[in-house]
Amino acid sequence: MNPLRIAPTDETPTVNFIPDEGKFEISGNSYPENSTKFYSPVLDWLRRFCAEAKNQKITLDFNFDYFNTSSAKYILEILRILQDCQKNGNECLVRWHYLEEDTDMQEAGEDYRDSIDLNFEFVVREDTL
């Protein structure tokens, strides 16, 4: 399966899914006007990957600056697919990155952790500005 790579824009995140390494990353901003249009191909790719994955270690890094509430629903959908992937015998870890003082972003990650049966790791990132 080929990697999925989507370059970032002001409103959409970098998507970098490398299936052979089990390393997936979504980072940057996510506030497209139409989240369905942006996330549908991402979900389709992930579903295909999970249908094939066997005994694989998978790490998904979320490293957002901003995301809107419609993207929030798709983030949950991505996590649900990963949860199914784990039920099929794969080992999945979600790493949720946030700036130290950004309690809203931290709480958003905690809400996901509470809504889904996946291992979460919270990573505090340095403010580079």
Added chain:
Amino acid sequence: MTDKQLLYAYNGEMSNPVLNKILSTIQTKLSALGEKRNVVKNVNTILIECCQNLIYHAKDKDTLKEDFFPSVSIYKDAGGYRISTRNVVAGEDAQKLEAYLAKLNAFSPEELKNFYKERLTDGKISAKGGGGLGLLNMIRASKDGKLVYRFDPVNEQYLMFTLSFLM
């Protein structure tokens, strides 16, 4: 001093390119006021919801005459930042919206959190790509857990919906 200071106001057609300019301007203005990065980020996160609400709920082109353009403004006062938006809504939509806003305003912070989670996990996305969480996000970000709103008639069909909250 309790004077309100207008930081920014926009009136016109709303789109994501316009939103990006607004975010960039607000970032510059708040940084110049010495606000910490997380305050700037919180204000901009909510502005994204506000402006995208205006995009999703913009009516057909025939309503997009100058008097009906949506607007967004942000004031600074002693209590924090007050964000205000205006857009045209159809009469029948106004009734539903008013009932929904009254429901949100009656919720406690805990109830709002639970309702947010319920809405987040319901899997519903509108045809325009909205998640139905914008107003919930605004009220959760507000200092007093309240959204202030009014509806003023503009003609037989439409009302001007004004929404504001303090954060």
